Amino acid sequence: MMNTKIDLFTPIQMGAFTLPNRMVMSPMTRLRAVGSIPTSLMAEYYAQRASAGLVVTECTMISPLSNGYVNCPGIYSPEQVTAWQQVTDAVHRKGGKIFLQLWHSGRVSHPSLLNGELPIAPSAIAAIGTLHGPTGKVTLDTPRALETDEIPRIVEQFRQGAKNARQAGFDGVELHGAFGYLIDQFLQDGSNQRTDHYGGSIQNRARFLLEVVEAVCQVWSSDRVGIKLSPSNTFYGIHDSNPLATFSYTLEQLNIFKLAYVHLMEPSEDDLKTRDVINPVISTFRPLYQGLTITNGGYDKFKGNQILETGKSDLVSFGKLFIANPDLPERFILDSPLNELDFATIYSKTDQNLEQGYTDYPSLKL
Ligand SMILES: Cc1cc2nc3c(=O)[nH]c(=O)nc-3n(C[C@H](O)[C@H](O)[C@H](O)COP(=O)(O)O)c2cc1C
Numbered sequence: 034m035m036n037t038k039i040d041l042f043t044p045i046q047m048g049a050f051t052l053p054n055r056m057v058m059s060p061m062t063r064l065r066a067v068g069s070i071p072t073s074l075m076a077e078y079y080a081q082r083a084s085a086g087l088v089v090t091e092c093t094m095i096s097p098l099s100n101g102y103v104n105c106p107g108i109y110s111p112e113q114v115t116a117w118q119q120v121t122d123a124v125h126r127k128g129g130k131i132f133l134q135l136w137h138s139g140r141v142s143h144p145s146l147l148n149g150e151l152p153i154a155p156s157a158i159a160a161i162g163t164l165h166g167p168t169g170k171v172t173l174d175t176p177r178a179l180e181t182d183e184i185p186r187i188v189e190q191f192r193q194g195a196k197n198a199r200q201a202g203f204d205g206v207e208l209h210g211a212f213g214y215l216i217d218q219f220l221q222d223g224s225n226q227r228t229d230h231y232g233g234s235i236q237n238r239a240r241f242l243l244e245v246v247e248a249v250c251q252v253w254s255s256d257r258v259g260i261k262l263s264p265s266n267t268f269y270g271i272h273d274s275n276p277l278a279t280f281s282y283t284l285e286q287l288n289i290f291k292l293a294y295v296h297l298m299e300p301s302e303d304d305l306k307t308r309d310v311i312n313p314v315i316s317t318f319r320p321l322y323q324g325l326t327i328t329n330g331g332y333d334k335f336k337g338n339q340i341l342e343t344g345k346s347d348l349v350s351f352g353k354l355f356i357a358n359p360d361l362p363e364r365f366i367l368d369s370p371l372n373e374l375d376f377a378t379i380y381s382k383t384d385q386n387l388e389q390g391y392t393d394y395p396s397l398k399l
Contacts, residue, residue: 049257
């Protein structure tokens with residue numbers, strides 16, 4: 034009898050691409066794009082991880098006002114587009130596929146990161162927490178609520194970001210709809226108290242997300258567009274009064290677009306401590322979505338294979354394990370020991386020694 038068991042190493046058709054395995058490198062901010070321009074070191078870092086079935090980049094600014102961190106890359110200037118080409122070329126030379134994560138931080142920002150301007154958001158409700166600005170730790174202030182007629186311009190910036198990503202040689206884009214950033218802020222009623230047609234009902238709150246998806250799918254065929262959602266994430270105080278209804282509606286609407294995938298994040302240990310959140314996310318929402326899903330959050334080889342075998346997801350993404358193990362797929366195949374993550378060097382704190390904890394994790398000598 035033929036063995037039909039699906040595991041992390043079963044190839045999969047994702048839109049136009051046949052991926053050699055079902056291991057996705059989850060998007061991870063590493064703050065090494067000095068002055069927001071991608072570097073040759075970033076090209077080396079992503080190329081080292083190109084044996085993932087799909088690499089998704091760190092979140093990337095669609096405009097100067099979408100910034101939330103020092104040394105985050107952007108995709109809005111010609112210089113950034115050219116600089117990203119070295120990254121896509123390097124990954125492609127290794128036979129990999131790479132999507133760019135398009136991002137707007139919204140209220141998770143600070144005037145010191147925005148040339149003195151106030152962060153923008155659906156409503157003037159501050160995120161909870163602090164950020165590292167250019168001159169140190171800052172508390173998140175109350176953002177400025179967007180005027181209704183300003184919103185199309187931001188949708189347009191996402192569209193332009195997708196165009197620029199295509200020009201830079203990416204294979205597709207992932208919209209950052211997770212983690213309490215702008216798209217998520219519109220979606221969830223803890224951060225959206227608008228009274229126009231972008232607030233109030235779930236349909237209205239999902240409007241911004243769906244307009245962005247539609248705009249990006251006009252630039253690029255929808256099978257090159259993914260979106261990440263985190264229904265149970267509590268980052269920076271994001272919350273919704275009825276996440277089951279909000280995210281169920283959103284996923285049902287996303288079915289229409291026939292996207293490359295929806296990337297769904299499970300609650301972290303902190304999320305589980307903070308609130309009574311939906312857990313597990315994938316089992317709750319998978320039945321509502323007809324396309325491919327990537328499940329994320331706390332997976333290792335065993336758990337990854339297990340979830341694929343149950344058919345609850347089509348792919349699995351790995352974050353922290355890919356930071357410390359550039360050759361994670363090879364290590365999983367060989368059951369080799371994994372490198373330990375060095376927490377101190379996850380984010381660069383200066384513009385010096387950027388390779389430490391970034392490109393210097395060893396690969397197996399095969
Ligand atoms: C250092 C670091 C940076 C991250 N940056 C991003 C990001 O830019 N975009 C995003 O969607 N998720 C980001 N995440 C979340 C990861 O993509 C992933 O959802 C999370 O780490 C859980 O997966 P894991 O348990 O396999 O690490 C980040 C996580 C880490 C550890």
